[in-house]
């Protein structure tokens with residue numbers, strides 16, 4: 059946001075926040091809520107950082123705020139429905155708080171049809187801006203503040219990546235750090251390439267500088283993010299090796315990875331780099347080749363398995379997790395069963411599975427679909443039961459081992475804390491000292507369940 063128009067707009071927003079502070083004795087408050095994936099959370103933190111730089115102060119509830127921004131997600135229909143419900147509910151609030159600005163941004167705002175629906179049916183929304191408009195945040199906000207009229211920016215072209223955003227991170231020990239944006243893959247069910255544009259990668263120098271800063275600020279875990287992180291155009295394995303050289307007590311994770319770009323080089327880099335977690339989240343989506351083709355995934359189940367085999371030839375219990383779509387249009391029960399068999403063959407530590415959700419504007423949304431949602435729900439249950447069996451057995455490999463765990467919060471059980479080990483497995487252990495959240499500890503694993511392991515802190 060370093061160009062002259064943005065600088066001028068920043069001054070205009072600052073004039074407003076300064077005036078507000080003079081009149082009320084406090085700065086205006088802003089509330090930013092992000093729906094959806096880590097990338098969206100990270101965008102929300104950048105928008106928040108930009109607003110704080112302009113003189114706003116962050117607050118924890120929309121009722122107090124002079125500026126409310128909902129950063130939306132378009133990946134599944136129910137994510138969109140949630141947003142419609144939230145902005146619908148805000149109609150009365152907005153009528154009673156005319157000076158409060160209500161903004162909507164993110165993937166839903168970038169979708170033409172959705173944005174038109176919001177413009178037509180939700181007059182309470184003052185500011186609508188898509189994912190490509192973030193560098194113009196100050197200009198858009200200054201316009202709304204000065205003209206007191208709705209402003210819409212759903213420009214369809216992604217510009218250069220802006221390195222000027224200051225990200226106000228909520229979490230003080232684990233940081234999301236986007237290294238690339240957009241996607242070139244056009245999987246037939248996915249809206250991302252339409253709302254996030256084509257792939258653009260940040261320069262390795264910029265990524266390295268940010269990681270160094272985060273480490274010196276005390277961050278213990280850095281998540282490298284991208285819709286397709288391993289197609290990072292400057293070489294993802296090389297980036298991992300470069301970041302691994304940075305001194306400090308921290309670990310590196312990344313997501314999401316596409317199987318077509320998961321190479322032996324990537325596995326080697328993960329295994330060679332002591333700071334990179336020994337876990338690969340690799341989205342499978344289906345274990346049936348016809349469905350994979352219909353999805354335009356550009357790999358077969360066997361291609362996928364080759365990567366698993368390579369990783370396990372180097373480290374017998376290399377950890378994989380995955381995403382699965384159940385009930386893709388035209389999928390038969392037999393084809394679904396191929397996925398069930400495949401998850402058993404790979405032995406995933408964890409799967410994130412969803413019933414297929416049609417997204418208008420994508421190719422798959424127009425495909426005939428003879429299976430009811432109810433039936434798909436039953437298939438999903440079947441898949442989860444299969445995975446439950448796999449992980450119950452597979453997670454028991456940790457029993458007796460000592461794992462390094464980054465403590466990330468309180469466990470459900472009173473007097474227990476929880477965290478994740480290198481393989482991204484949830485580890486619960488008795489410890490009443492909440493001051494230890496954000497620190498690494500060694501935990502000797504004494505038992506396992508189907509979704510987590512438990513143990514005791516050891517030296």
Ligand code: SF4
Pocket residue numbers: 241242243244245248249250251285286316
């Ligand atoms: S690779 Fe991922 S983000 Fe890209 S189109 Fe496919 S599902 Fe969407």
